[in-house]
Amino acid sequence: MTPQFYVLSGDVLSSRRMKNKEAFQKTLEKACRKINKAYAGDIYADFKILKGIDEMEGVLLNISHIYGIVSSFLEQIYPHSMRFVLASGSIDTSLESRNVSKMDGPAFHKAYDMMGELKRSNLLFDMSTDNETIDALVGGEINSLLLLKGNWSAKQYMIVKAYREKGSQYEAAKTLGITQQTVSKALTRAMWKEIESIENRLNHALLNLPQKTTKGDENP
Numbered sequence: 767m768t769p770q771f772y773v774l775s776g777d778v779l780s781s782r783r784m785k786n787k788e789a790f791q792k793t794l795e796k797a798c799r800k801i802n803k804a805y806a807g808d809i810y811a812d813f814k815i816l817k818g819i820d821e822m823e824g825v826l827l828n829i830s831h832i833y834g835i836v837s838s839f840l841e842q843i844y845p846h847s848m849r850f851v852l853a854s855g856s857i858d859t860s861l862e863s864r865n866v867s868k869m870d871g872p873a874f875h876k877a878y879d880m881m882g883e884l885k886r887s888n889l890l891f892d893m894s895t896d897n898e899t900i901d902a903l904v905g906g907e908i909n910s911l912l913l914l915k916g917n918w919s920a921k922q923y924m925i926v927k928a929y930r931e932k933g934s935q936y937e938a939a940k941t942l943g944i945t946q947q948t949v950s951k952a953l954t955r956a957m958w959k960e961i962e963s964i965e966n967r968l969n970h971a972l973l974n975l976p977q978k979t980t981k982g983d984e985n986p
């Protein structure tokens with residue numbers, strides 16, 4: 767049986783209008799390194815920048831942490847953004863190299879076509895695996911979360927980030943030099959409590975999806 771993998775492709779939004787492309791390239795390279803390390807158990811071929819600062823790509827063994835990976839990329843490159851596609855399929859070129867820049871095959875072709883479609887929409891994520899129901903439910907959930915968070919102001923983003931890192935409104939306020947009341951109001955307006963609840967349920971569902979064994983599982 768031909769092993770199935772998951773190609774995750776990212777396309778940077780408005781890259782042509784960036785003023786400091788060199789600085790962003792370093793930021794994206796750093797993001798790839800961090801995510802490759804944090805999610806090493808889920809990755810078959812490390813994420814790499816493929817075309818200047820426009821695109822990055824990696825190959826996953828499963829989709830257990832797909833939302834976490836996508837969210838991590840967006841957090842690392844903020845205030846810039848990306849759109850993502852996830853495509854399952856086989857890889858028939860340079861599979862053993864584990865170098866995404868050398869690989870090719872049906873999974874990559876599918877991802878390329880999907881990205882073209884996604885660029886013509888206002889959405890930020892799409893996925894195509896062998897289960898259309900999961901694609902619709904998980905893909906819809908991820909799009910909803912990304913669009914909601916995309917509406918945050920820079921101040922709301924900063925406060926939510928500090929709150930997540932410190933674990934309390936008081937500590938977040940102390941770190942940012944603002945009042946706890948300001949933190950509380952920002953979290954409420956950002957709908958952070960509701961978003962966090964949806965994220966937790968989504969991540970739990972992804973972790974409990976049946977996972978297919980691939981050739982990569984046999985030789986991590």
